[in-house]
Amino acid sequence: KQEVTQIPAALSVPEGENLVLNCSFTDSAIYNLQWFRQDPGKGLTSLLLIQSSQREQTSGRLNASLDKSSGRSTLYIAASQPGDSATYLCAVVLEKLVFGKGTKLTVNP
Amino acid sequence: GAGVSQSPRYKVAKRGQDVALRCDPISGHVSLFWYQQALGQGPEFLTYFQNEAQLDKSGLPSDRFFAERPEGSVSTLKIQRTQQEDSAVYLCASSLDRVVAEQYFGPGTRLTVT
Numbered sequence: 001k002q003e004v005t006q007i008p009a010a011l012s013v014p015e016g017e018n019l020v021l022n023c024s025f026t027d028s029a030i031y032n033l034q035w036f037r038q039d040p041g042k043g044l045t046s047l048l049l050i051q052s053s054q055r056e057q058t059s060g061r062l063n064a065s066l067d068k069s070s071g072r073s074t075l076y077i078a079a080s081q082p083g084d085s086a087t088y089l090c091a092v093v094l095e096k097l098v099f100g101k102g103t104k105l106t107v108n109p
Numbered sequence: 110g111a112g113v114s115q116s117p118r119y120k121v122a123k124r125g126q127d128v129a130l131r132c133d134p135i136s137g138h139v140s141l142f143w144y145q146q147a148l149g150q151g152p153e154f155l156t157y158f159q160n161e162a163q164l165d166k167s168g169l170p171s172d173r174f175f176a177e178r179p180e181g182s183v184s185t186l187k188i189q190r191t192q193q194e195d196s197a198v199y200l201c202a203s204s205l206d207r208v209v210a211e212q213y214f215g216p217g218t219r220l221t222v223t
Contacts, residue, residue: 004151034211043113043200044152044214089151096142096165097202097212099151 002027004092006100013080014108021075021103023090028068032093035064035075037086080107113215115201121221122191130186130218134203141184143176144200152200191222
């Protein structure tokens, strides 16, 4: 059974810091990996989708990497801003998505 | 609108009542997924449709949960005889393709069973 773990569960940083969120999964037989953002009381916003043949994807200040063989993905956020405060979820894509529990990020002004 | 919509956004039900949650996917999206998100947890898969066919319902927690998508567009998740443990946010997602396309999520329905 595929299990997804996200570390840390919560993270608080001052504005301007670069930070890394970690995601690990137990079974490397995945199609893709997707990172989401969830604001309180809201649905999920897709940030980045990494296909299994790719090693990374970039969008603005976000960079996500994927190492299938080791079962790991990282989300790098550069120059963090208070507006980045949210819960970040990673999900491995089988047909359904299997999610981690998320990392709650707080960026302090 | 262009996104996935869900209704109602909030639902309070008394224990034992039946509820129906609606999802309108993005037009033209073939695949539709339902997920359940308990407080402080990541979403968990409930069921999946490709057009009108329900291809996977392995995540439905009990036979009180039933989902349908009769015309391959709008989907309804029905919960019969609600229990307190059913309290959660129910998320719907749609995607263009079965496997490789991004899933786009709706805002969710927050169900509270009292």
